[in-house]
Amino acid sequence: MTVRSVNVEAIRRAVDKCCKTVEECGTCDKARCLIGFTQTVMDYARAKNAVRIPRGHNFIPEDDLRLYYQDDLLETLSEILLQCQSCQDNHEEDCVINIARRAMERALFGEYMPFSGSIAAYLLQVARQEPSLGEKLASLYQQKKKAAGGGP
Amino acid sequence: MGDAIFLQKSGIIGVGIVANCGVLSPQQLMGLARLAQELECTACKLTTRQTLIFLIPEEKLPVLREGVEGLGLRIGVFGETVRNVKACAGSSELCQRSLSDVFRLAGILQDRFMNRPVPNDFKISVAGCHRGCTEPFCADFGVVATGEDSFSIYIGGRGASRKPIHGRLLAEKISGEGVLALLEHVLARYQELAQPKERLCHTLQRAGWEPFQPPADMLASFQQQEEESDFLQFLNQTTP
Structure with missing residues (x-):
């Protein structure tokens, strides 16, 4: 996978929509905000032409317990999945897509979901653990995939 | 131990030609094409170890040898010796998946170690990432890049035979300099401990x-x- 094969801008735009803005938060501390953190991951990937951030998931601000709009988070997560290369056995925890997905899971589900490199297996797993959100996520992902010309 | 020259059933010989980890410049490719025509080469075969076999009449060998060397290439080696290095084209300019400049490292390994006498075949494979296109787990000494100037080393693999064996992790997060030093170390132990004609996996x-x-x-x-x-x-x- 390369930065060129990932639409970093598309993910960044989707994440931007989840931002509560300074007006609501009072201040903007991206290191302590799941949305700001994910924006920074995307900015880093673009600025450094990097697809890996060594130990990047260790920096996910797990103490951010704010409630974000579910629809925006689902939209972002589906966009992240669209950009994911479904690397199967070659899945890397340090991958920027993986880190962004984990941060969004934290914001949406309050916990991380198992991911083994397969989007299909992931969506099924999410649907088992979170039936309602899982169904919406799968539907959004399939819509995006279809629009991108990538099958059903 | 000797050059990679193999007598064929028809009486012609197959001669292994080694480039820098299988990468040829257009000039080298054109030079080889000219040589192939001049030397009545019946066919050229690409091998699994990134070499090129020229099938030529035996009497043409001296001209081929001279021509190959003139192109900055060399005749391969065979027998109880360290073979040419099989490596991916992972560098700052080529494969985008590569985590380190393994192409350069593999070139150094080949220049320094190829043709060194050992108890039996000794094959080195270098991969720029864990995808391992060059099958580093199936080599006597496999190198896998895990980051910038950071490599994992596996030893004792063997891809061919009825009983293929995967190499085992010897060390990880080793620098390029360390890869060279550990290869020296493994070769020294292998020389000391192996019985005649014993492959590294069996010595282990x-x-x-x-x-x-x-x-x-x-x-x-x-x-x-x-x-x-x-x-x-x-x-x-x-x-x-």
């Missing part, structure tokens, strides 16, 4: 893993610290 089975373990201080001197990342700095810069 018979003599055990312990004698091949590099000394702790040697390992530490070449071991990379935790991979540095400027992401945290980048993240903190964004905070007011």
Whole structure:
């Protein structure tokens, strides 16, 4: 996978929509905000032409317990999945897509979901653990995939 | 031990030609094409170890040898010797998946170690990432890049035969310099411990893993610290 094969801008735009803005938060501390953190991951990937951030998931601000709009988070997560290369056995925890997905899971589900490199297996797993959100996520992902010309 | 020259059923010979990890310049490719025509080469075969076999009449060998050397290439080696290095084209310019400049490292390994006498075949494979296109687990000495100037080393693999064996992890987070030093170490142990014509995987089975373990201080001197990342700095810069 390369930065060129990932639409970093598309993910960044989707994440931007989840931002509560300074007006609501009072201040903007991206290191302590799941949305700001994910924006920074995307900015880093673009600025450094990097697809890996060594130990990047260790920096996910797990103490951010704010409630974000579910629809925006689902939209972002589906966009992240669209950009994911479904690397199967070659899945890397340090991958920027993986880190962004984990941060969004934290914001949406309050916990991380198992991911083994397969989007299909992931969506099924999410649907088992979170039936309602899982169904919406799968539907959004399939819509995006279809629009991108990538099958059903 | 000798050159990679193989008599064929029809009486012609197959001659292995080695480039820098299988990469040829257009000039070399054109030069080889000219040589192939001049030397009545019946066919050229690409091998699994990134060499090129020229099938030519035996009497043409001296001209081929001279021509190959003139192109900056060399005749391959065969028998109880360290073979040419099989490596991916992972570098700052080529494969985008590569985590380190393995093409350069593999070139150094080939220049330094190829044709060194050993008890039996000794094959080296170098891969720029864990995808391992060059099958480093199936080599006597396999190198896999895990980050910038950081490599994992596997030894004792063997891809062919009725009983293929995967190599076992010897060391990880080793620098390029460390890869060279550990290869010296493994070759020295292999020379000391192997019975005549014994492949490394069998020496490991018979003599055990312990004698091949590099000394702790040697390992530490070449071991990379935790991979540095400027992401945290980048993240903190964004905070007011």
